[in-house]
Each structure stands twice: as C-alpha cells, then as structure tokens.
Amino acid sequence: MSExxxxxxxxxxxxxxxxxxxxxxxxxxEIRFHLExxxxxxxxxxxxxxxxxxxxxxxxxxPGRASQTLRRESGRTERRFxxxxxxxxxxxxxxxxxxSLAKTPGLAWMIVGTVGLGIGATTAMFSVVHAxxxxxxxxxxxxxxxxxxxDSPPYEWPFSVADYQALEEQxxxxxxxxxxxxxxxxxxxxxxxxxxTGKTVTWSYFPLLGVSTVLGRGFTEADADPxxxxxxxxxxxxxxxxxxxxxxxxxxxxxxxxxxxxxIGVLPRNVGPLEADREFFVAAQWGPPxxxxxxxxxxxxxxxxxxxxxxxxxxxxxxxxxxxxLWEESYQNQDASWxxxxxxxxxxxxxxxxxxxxxxxxxxxxxxxxxNAANLxxxxxxxxxxxxAVRAALGASRKRLLQHLWAESTILAVCGAMLGLLxxxxxxxxxxxxxxxxIPRAQEIALGGPVVWFLLAIxxxxxxxxxxxxxxRGGRARLEQTLRSGGRTTTDAVTSxxxxxxxxxxxxxxxxxxxxxxxxxxxxxxxxxxxxxGFDSRNLLTAGVSLPAAAYPETTDILSxxxxxxxxxxxxxxxxxxxxxxxxxxxxxxxxxxxxxVDRPVPAGSTEPSVPWISATPAFxxxxxxxxxxxxxxxxxxxxxxAAPVLIVDHTWAQRFFPGESALGRGVRQGGCPTCTxxxxxxxxxSARYTGLDDPxxxxxxxxxxxxxxxxxxxxxxxxxxxxPLSILPSMRAVVREMDPSVPVENAATMRExxxxxxxxxxxxxxxxxxxxFIALLLSIIGIYGVMSHFVQRHTRDIAIRIAVGGRPARVSxxxxxxxxxxxxxxVLLGIGASFVLTRFLSALLFxxxxxxPRTFAAVPALMVGVAILACLVPAQRAAAVDPARILxxx
Amino acid sequence: xxxxxxxxxxxxxxxxxxxxMHGYSVTRWIREQSGGTLEVEDAALYxxxxxxxxxxxxxxxWGRSENNRRAKYYRITVRGRRELRRQTGxxxxxxxxxxxxLETEIA
Numbered sequence: 002m003s004e005x006x007x008x009x010x011x012x013x014x015x016x017x018x019x020x021x022x023x024x025x026x027x028x029x030x031e032i033r034f035h036l037e038x039x040x041x042x043x044x045x046x047x048x049x050x051x052x053x054x055x056x057x058x059x060x061x062x063x064p065g066r067a068s069q070t071l072r073r074e075s076g077r078t079e080r081r082f083x084x085x086x087x088x089x090x091x092x093x094x095x096x097x098x099x100x101s102l103a104k105t106p107g108l109a110w111m112i113v114g115t116v117g118l119g120i121g122a123t124t125a126m127f128s129v130v131h132a133x134x135x136x137x138x139x140x141x142x143x144x145x146x147x148x149x150x151x152d153s154p155p156y157e158w159p160f161s162v163a164d165y166q167a168l169e170e171q172x173x174x175x176x177x178x179x180x181x182x183x184x185x186x187x188x189x190x191x192x193x194x195x196x197x198t199g200k201t202v203t204w205s206y207f208p209l210l211g212v213s214t215v216l217g218r219g220f221t222e223a224d225a226d227p228x229x230x231x232x233x234x235x236x237x238x239x240x241x242x243x244x245x246x247x248x249x250x251x252x253x254x255x256x257x258x259x260x261x262x263x264x265i266g267v268l269p270r271n272v273g274p275l276e277a278d279r280e281f282f283v284a285a286q287w288g289p290p291x292x293x294x295x296x297x298x299x300x301x302x303x304x305x306x307x308x309x310x311x312x313x314x315x316x317x318x319x320x321x322x323x324x325x326x327l328w329e330e331s332y333q334n335q336d337a338s339w340x341x342x343x344x345x346x347x348x349x350x351x352x353x354x355x356x357x358x359x360x361x362x363x364x365x366x367x368x369x370x371x372x373n374a375a376n377l378x379x380x381x382x383x384x385x386x387x388x389x390a391v392r393a394a395l396g397a398s399r400k401r402l403l404q405h406l407w408a409e410s411t412i413l414a415v416c417g418a419m420l421g422l423l424x425x426x427x428x429x430x431x432x433x434x435x436x437x438x439x440i441p442r443a444q445e446i447a448l449g450g451p452v453v454w455f456l457l458a459i460x461x462x463x464x465x466x467x468x469x470x471x472x473x474r475g476g477r478a479r480l481e482q483t484l485r486s487g488g489r490t491t492t493d494a495v496t497s498x499x500x501x502x503x504x505x506x507x508x509x510x511x512x513x514x515x516x517x518x519x520x521x522x523x524x525x526x527x528x529x530x531x532x533x534x535g536f537d538s539r540n541l542l543t544a545g546v547s548l549p550a551a552a553y554p555e556t557t558d559i560l561s562x563x564x565x566x567x568x569x570x571x572x573x574x575x576x577x578x579x580x581x582x583x584x585x586x587x588x589x590x591x592x593x594x595x596x597x598x599v600d601r602p603v604p605a606g607s608t609e610p611s612v613p614w615i616s617a618t619p620a621f622x623x624x625x626x627x628x629x630x631x632x633x634x635x636x637x638x639x640x641x642x643x644a645a646p647v648l649i650v651d652h653t654w655a656q657r658f659f660p661g662e663s664a665l666g667r668g669v670r671q672g673g674c675p676t677c678t679x680x681x682x683x684x685x686x687x688s689a690r691y692t693g694l695d696d697p698x699x700x701x702x703x704x705x706x707x708x709x710x711x712x713x714x715x716x717x718x719x720x721x722x723x724x725x726p727l728s729i730l731p732s733m734r735a736v737v738r739e740m741d742p743s744v745p746v747e748n749a750a751t752m753r754e755x756x757x758x759x760x761x762x763x764x765x766x767x768x769x770x771x772x773x774x775f776i777a778l779l780l781s782i783i784g785i786y787g788v789m790s791h792f793v794q795r796h797t798r799d800i801a802i803r804i805a806v807g808g809r810p811a812r813v814s815x816x817x818x819x820x821x822x823x824x825x826x827x828x829v830l831l832g833i834g835a836s837f838v839l840t841r842f843l844s845a846l847l848f849x850x851x852x853x854x855p856r857t858f859a860a861v862p863a864l865m866v867g868v869a870i871l872a873c874l875v876p877a878q879r880a881a882a883v884d885p886a887r888i889l890x891x892x
Numbered sequence: 893x894x895x896x897x898x899x900x901x902x903x904x905x906x907x908x909x910x911x912x913m914h915g916y917s918v919t920r921w922i923r924e925q926s927g928g929t930l931e932v933e934d935a936a937l938y939x940x941x942x943x944x945x946x947x948x949x950x951x952x953x954w955g956r957s958e959n960n961r962r963a964k965y966y967r968i969t970v971r972g973r974r975e976l977r978r979q980t981g982x983x984x985x986x987x988x989x990x991x992x993x994l995e996t997e998i999a
Binding site: 075081 | 919933935939942946954957963964
C-alpha cells in the first residue's frame with residue numbers, strides 16, 4: 002500500500018488514539034471479530050456454520066487463554082498510554098504556563114524572589130536548629146553523658162580535686178566519670194610563641210566521650226600519676242599547623258609553658274563541641290588535695306545503661322553529704338549540693354531559644370511571602386477571567402483548567418525552591434563562617450538529608466498555599482457568565498474578592514508580631530549601647546600578655562616584668578597612662594571568688610556571696626579613668642612581701658553589702674577560708690562592668706598583684722592614648738618583644754571595639770529580625786495596594802457615576818482609604834493581639850525593655866496603619882481623578 | 893511449517909508496513925504471501941501485536957471493517973519500521989551463517 006492509501010484508511014482510522022476504558026471488552030471484541038471473519042470465510046468455502054465456528058476456534062489456539070494474556074498485555078499498554086497522556090498534558094501546561102508567566106515577568110520575579118528567599122532563609126535556620134538542637138551530640142550514645150557540678154543556685158560551680166576524687170571513688174551509677182579544665186598555654190617553637198587553648202583532662206576523658214585518636218594513643222592511668230612524664234594529645238588543626246601533619250610525630254617533644262611534653266596522640270579532624278576549639282589535651286596529674294578548693298574541674302559522667310538519672314542524682318547528693326565533714330575547715334557551704342545536667346543542654350546554654358525565635362521569624366516571612374504570592378496569583382486569575390472562560394467554552398474541563406493553573410504554581414514553586422536552595426547554601430555558609438562564636442556546634446551545620454526534606458516540605462506547603470487559593474476562584478467561577486459579560490469581572494468574583502481581602506488581613510496580622518519583635522529588640526539594643534561601662538572608653542587600647550611559668554616562677558618576677566613594661570610603654574609617644582589587670586571590661590573576668598564579711602558573717606553553713614575578683618596594678622584605675630570615690634587606690638606598699646592584705650571594691654559592691662554606710666576599713670575573708678587573714682577594704686571606686694554590658698552585676702573586688710597571692714601570669718595592658726589607640730600597638734608590641742620575645746602579645750583591641758563586639762549577638766539578632774520585619778511590612782503593603790487598586794479599577798463606573806451626580810472627589814478617595822483601613826486595621830488588631838503572647842518568648846533577650854513595652858506596642862500599629870494609608874492613597878487618588886464624562890461614554 | 897522462534901514479530905511488522913490492517917487480515921496476508929507454507933497460530937499473532945503495541949512498534953485504533961463491523965486496526969510506527977529493518981538484517985545474517993555452515997563440504 003502506498004502512502005496515499007495509507008491516508009485513505011486514515012480517514013476511517015484516526016490514529017490519534019483515545020484512551021480506552023474497557024481493556025477486557027476490547028480484547029474480547031477483537032478475538033470475536035477474528036473468529037467471525039474466519040468462520041464466514043470457511044462458510045463461503047463450503048463448510049457448515051457449526052463446523053466453521055469450531056474450526057476457527059481450533060485454528061486460533063485457545064481463545065480463553067489468549068484473551069487472558071492479551072488483557073494483561075493490553076492493560077500494560079493502556080497504563081503506559083495514560084501516563085504518556087498525563088505527561089504530555091503536563092508538559093503542554095508547563096509550556097503554556099511558562100509563556101503566560103513570561104508575559105508578566107515582574108509578578109513572576111516578585112513571587113519567586115520573595116518565596117525563594119523565605120524558603121532559603123527558613124531552610125538555613127532549620128539546618129542550624131537541626132544540627133544544634135535536634136541532633137544528639139556527636140559522641141556515641143551521647144544521651145547517657147551528663148555534666149556533674151556543685152549546685153548552689155543560682156550558680157553551678159565546677160568541682161575541686163577533692164570533689165572529683167570523691168566522685169570517682171564513691172559513685173556507682175556511672176560507667177565512667179571524667180574531669181577536665183580549660184587551660185591556655187604558650188607553645189614555643191623556635192622564635193615563635195603562641196597562646197593556645199587546651200584542656201587538662203583526666204585519663205578517662207576520651208574513653209568516656211568515645212573519642213579515639215587517629216594517630217598514637219589517648220591517655221592511660223599511668224599518664225595521670227603525679228610525677229609521670231608530661232604527655233599531650235593534639236588536635237588535627239594543631240598537628241597540621243605546627244607539626245606539619247607529620248605521621249611520625251608520635252613521641253616527639255613540644256614545649257608548652259616552658260615544660261617539655263611528649264606528643265602521644267592526634268585527634269580526628271571532626272570532633273565534638275567539647276573539643277572543637279581546643280588545640281591540645283594534657284593529662285591531669287592531681288595529687289591528694291590539702292583542702293576542698295579551688296574549684297576548677299568540670300566533671301562528666303556516663304550513666305550505666307538503663308540507669309535512671311534520678312537515682313544517680315540521689316547518689317551524688319549522698320556522696321556530697323558524706324564528704325562534707327572531711328573538709329569543714331576549708332568549706333562550709335551546706336546549702337550547696339551536687340547536681341547533674343544533660344551534657345547537650347549544658348553545651349547549648351540559652352542559645353536554643355534564640356535559634357527557635359529566629360526560625361519562627363523566618364517561617365513567618367515565608368508564610369507572608371506565600372500569602373502575598375497567593376494574593377498576586379488570585380488577582381491574575383481574576384484578570385484572566387475571559388481567557389479561562391474561552392478555554393472552558395472550547396471544552397476544557399474544570400479539571401484541565403485547574404491543572405493549567407497548577408502548572409503555573411509548579412513553575413513558580415520549583416523556581417522558588419531552586420532560589421531557596423541557593424539562599425540556604427549561602428545562608429549556611431554565612432552562619433558557619435560568622436556564627437561559630439555564638440552558636441555552639443556550628444561546625445556540625447550542613448545541608449544534609451533531613452534539611453533537604455525540610456526544604457521540599459516547606460516548598461510544597463508554600464506551593465499549596467499560593468497554588469490552591471487562586472484555583473478556588475479559577476475552578477469555581479461561573480465561566481459562561483464571565484464570557485457573556487465581556488470578560489469584565491462581575492458578581493461571580495465575590496469569592497475571589499473575599500479571599501483577597503482575607504489574605505491582606507492575614508498579611509498584616511503576621512507582619513505585626515515581627516515588627517513588634519524587631520521594635521522591642523531595637524529598643525533593647527539602643528539601651529545597651531547607651532550603658533555606661535563605668536570608665537572612659539575613648540582612646541583606650543588593651544592588649545593581653547601571658548608570662549610563661551618557667552621564666553616567671555614567682556610573683557616578684559611577674560611584678561618586675563609588669564613594672565618595667567608599664568613604664569616603658571608609658572614612655573611611648575602618644576601614651577598618657579598604662580595599667581595592668583587580669584580582667585578586661587566589658588565581659589571578661591578571670592574568676593569569681595566567694596567571701597565573707599568579718600562584720601556580718603553569713604550564718605554557718607549557708608552560701609557565701611561571690612563576685613568577680615580582679616588583680617590590678619596601682620596604675621590600672623588611673624589608666625581606665627575609673628573614678629576613685631572613697632579611700633585610696635593601691636600603692637607600692639601593698640605589694641611588699643610583708644604587706645597587710647588590702648582590697649578595693651566598687652561602688653555597686655559597697656552599696657550591696659554596706660548600704661548607706663562606708664565600706665572603708667571593713668574586713669573581708671575570701672575563698673571560704675575562715676582561718677585566713679581578712680583583707681581590709683582601702684578604697685571604693687566607680688563600677689566597671691565585667692560580666693557584660695547587659696548585666697549591672699553584683700559588684701567587683703580588686704586586689705593588688707601581691708606576693709602571697711600566688712601566680713596569675715595572664716592579663717591585659719590598658720593604655721590611655723592621646724592619639725588613635727591602634728597606632729600605638731606596633732610600638733607596644735615592640736616593647737614587649739624587646740623585653741622578652743617568648744611573651745606573646747594577643748587579643749589586642751581598642752575598648753571601643755570590645756564594647757561593640759560585646760553587643761554583636763544582640764545586634765545581629767536585631768538586624769536579622771528587623772530585616773525580616775521590613776520584608777513582611779513591604780509584602781503587606783504590596784498586598785493592600787494590589788487589592789485597593791483592584792477595588793478602584795472594578796468600581797470605576799460606580800465612582801464615575803458618583804462623581805457625575807455631584808460626589809466630591811475627596812470623599813471618593815476617603816471611601817477608598819477607609820475601605821483599605823478596615824482591612825489593615827483588622828489585621829493589625831489581630832497581629833498585635835498575637836504579639837502579646839508571642840513576645841513573651843523574647844523576654845530573655847530584652848534589656849530594660851518589657852516584652853509588652855507600651856511604646857513599641859503603640860508605635861508598631863501606628864507605623865503599620867500609616868504605611869497602609871500611604872499604600873491606599875495611590876489608588877484613592879486614581880479614584881478621585883476618575884473623569885465621569887470619559888468613563889460613562891465608553892459603554 | 894511452524895514459525896521459527898523470534899521471527900513472528902518481523903513478519904507482522906512487514907505485513908503492516910504496507911498500511912494499517914486488522915489482525916485477521918494480517919494472518920491471511922502472511923498465509924497468502926508464503927504460499928501457505930508458514931502457519932501462524934492466531935493467538936500467537938495477537939500476542940505479538942499487543943506486545944509490539946506496548947513496545948511502541950505498532951499503534952492501534954478501533955475502526956470500521958470492510959463490511960462495516962467494529963474492528964481493531966494496527967499501524968506500524970516509525971520505531972516499528974526501524975525494528976523491522978533491524979530484525980530483517982539479523983535474520984538475513986543468521987540464515988546466511990546457517991547456510992555457510994550447512995553447505996560446507998566435509999572432507
């Protein structure tokens with residue numbers, strides 16, 4: 002047959018194949034047709050009717066079995082065709098949708114941009130929450146690991162050697178216990194001296210956490226023997242940076258704080274949060290303690306499998322009570338007990354609530370972006386009423402129309418998700434890079450499986466929101482009516498308009514809590530920035546030094562170094578005063594010490610008060626310009642070997658313990674040592690903040706660098722300058738290097754920088770939340786503007802008539818604004834109501850601002866209503882400018 | 893003579909390459925063209941047609957037969973023609989090789 006004949010048959014046989022409903026019937030029909038035709042042929046050739054039928058069946062084979070096989074085969078074919086049909090439809094829809102979206106690129110970009118940003122930011126925050134809050138710590142069976150501490154509310158004190166040894170010997174509920182103390186030491190190599198952070202750990206520390214070395218070994222009991230040769234385990238980072246990643250490093254010697262340590266092991270690159278910022282680990286060698294204190298050991302315990310934490314807690318308290326009488330001489334606090342806490346909770350601290358707040362805020366932005374998208378798409382469907390009506394009239398089923406609308410949502414959602422992925426990757430990178438100081442476990446954040454699932458889920462949720470809402474309108478509209486009315490939307494769009502108004506109300510309701518939250522944080526930050534640190538922070542340079550123990554064994558060595566350094570630095574041009582102390586405002590103090598007043602001792606057995614305790618040189622107060630309020634500052638006599646112990650306290654301390662009286666001359670016993678010689682208060686100075694700008698603190702005590710005090714070799718120079726403080730730094734470094742090249746100068750910063758940096762966390766949070774709130778407000782404005790513009794457009798004729806019959810344009814625009822205000826007002830009202838509940842979660846982050854701060858709660862609605870009015874004014878002006886003559890002539 | 897395994901598809905495709913047909917005329921055409929030598933079991937033929945439809949080598953459509961009865965017509969597709977060429981070539985090579993072996997003089 003020729004191609005032409007082919008076409009001839011094509012007339013009867015249309016090979017654009019419709020889908021078949023009845024596979025089984027078709028198969029039977031086909032077989033019957035064959036059998037009948039064969040029988041007819043046989044009859045024509047002379048067979049009898051029944052003979053012919055039998056023969057046809059016999060020739061065929063087994064028609065019953067054939068029918069079974071054919072049905073199966075046919076069914077499979079059918080399913081394939083159906084799938085192909087759906088895919089084909091969907092592809093056609095996608096092409097069409099892409100074309101129609103391309104006609105309104107502004108709208109498409111707006112939706113993809115806002116939704117994508119929302120998806121990305123929410124995903125990035127979720128990845129943080131997932132890595133930091135939801136996942137267990139990266140130690141095997143981490144849920145059995147607990148931190149053990151001395152519980153003396155509101156404080157959780159570390160353990161002492163006496164405590165730890167008692168715990169180790171007497172406890173029965175833990176599989177293992179371990180202790181560690183964070184330390185910094187100076188690593189010397191050739192001419193380079195570097196301060197490194199590390200840990201002193203008990204030999205059980207690594208086994209308890211389940212951490213093993215990649216090279217060499219961890220500690221054994223022998224390493225912990227007092228007098229054993231010092232050994233060190235190094236981090237992967239230190240190994241690569243200082244030991245050149247040499248696999249032969251095991252057994253080599255390094256010099257830490259002037260002592261030789263043998264390297265016995267290297268940790269893996271990925272470690273848990275307790276090891277993350279630590280470069281080295283040395284074995285603790287604790288002998289029998291002479292007294293209960295000092296308290297510096299952080300204890301850990303791994304519970305026996307299946308042990309109830311409550312029974313372990315009980316046992317801890319029993320042990321504490323048991324050892325109490327042994328140390329009554331040096332420790333009298335009967336109120337304090339031993340407690341334990343899930344290690345994860347301890348690692349996270351209070352960062353969890355902040356993360357959840359930020360996640361909540363970005364989720365709000367995503368919802369508002371999706372609502373905005375729904376609103377825009379709904380308006381689009383309304384405007385395309387005529388096109389949809391034509392398609393319906395041409396036979397498109399309601400289902401196909403919806404599928405077409407869904408194709409648009411799908412394109413937008415997929416583009417949004419792709420942008421979201423990009424934003425999430427960028428966001429995670431930013432958080433890992435800049436958030437590591439504020440977020441524990443930041444190194445564990447990654448775009449893993451659960452995070453990707455989360456992204457897909459919120460994309461789907463968002464797409465459902467902005468895809469479904471418009472299709473309610475698209476599907477329900479009485480299309481033939483639309484068609485008849487010439488495409489102008491008539492009463493059939495009531496649903497659509499109600500929906501759009503509801504969406505605008507929702508936008509304002511969601512934006513309000515974000516704005517309130519941002520407002521509260523802004524107010525709080527402004528107050529933080531106005532806090533007086535207690536001294537003059539201008540032209541003040543600070544730089545830390547630490548003196549190696551080997552070279553400076555005695556306090557007198559330290560003092561002579563400090564004396565000489567102070568006078569040499571003071572001689573530098575541009576420097577007017579130099580002091581030294583081992584604490585640095587606004588947020589660093591070396592220790593908190595407990596004490597008792599000689600005049601007013603705390604009742605026997607109760608907890609003594611404690612405050613930050615700082616060693617300072619006499620010149621410290623002058624250099625910082627901390628005012629002397631009463632008495633005197635330190636002088637040379639205070640640091641003499643046989644000097645009487647003296648103390649300077651700050652104003653807050655004096656007010657707290659001697660309100661309305663003078664604190665001068667009072668006696669103070671420090672460190673829970675009832676037999677020690679009391680210190681005499683010789684001066685009262687202004688209050689400087691050491692516990693953060695947001696904390697007024699409970700006072701500070703200063704003591705001089707005093708020979709009997711022992712050896713604190715680490716501290717900061719404070720240099721008052723008459724020039725740019727940072728310009729002094731190079732010459733200051735040179736002075737120290739000249740005096741002793743093995744003393745590193747570190748952590749140099751101007752006081753201005755320190756004050757600023759101490760507010761980084763609240764500032765980032767405020768900027769973040771304000772940004773979200775701004776986006777939310779912007780989207781709400783777009784929403785209300787769109788709805789009111791549509792309102793004016795739809796009512797042009799009514800407006801024209803009103804103006805024609807003498808209505809004043811000003812009244813017309815008032816009506817428009819009034820309508821908009823009803824929506825905005827309702828939304829704001831709902832949102833402010835919700836804010837009263839929601840801002841409670843912020844209260845821990847606020848400084849001197851209540852979570853229901855009336856000023857914020859008044860300003861936010863005013864702002865929102867204000868911008869809503871502005872947004873409505875444009876369409877209102879358009880309404881007022883309607884020219885009745887032109888409009889009415891049009892029809 | 894019974895058909896060799898695997899050759900039915902090629903016969904059916906060849907038949908349809910002339911133009912659309914229903915299953916019955918396919919059987920008749922094959923029988924006539926081979927001068928009655930090749931016997932095609934009808935059930936097997938329909939299985940072949942349905943299998944090839946699933947594979948996209950032929951497509952089908954219900955239509956009216958010459959005496960105006962409802963009949964299912966099959967048409968070869970572009971992929972079907974390609975398959976026909978492939979199978980024809982394969983059979984030719986197979987038969988050629990077969991002959992080469994069978995007609996070798998064994999000394």
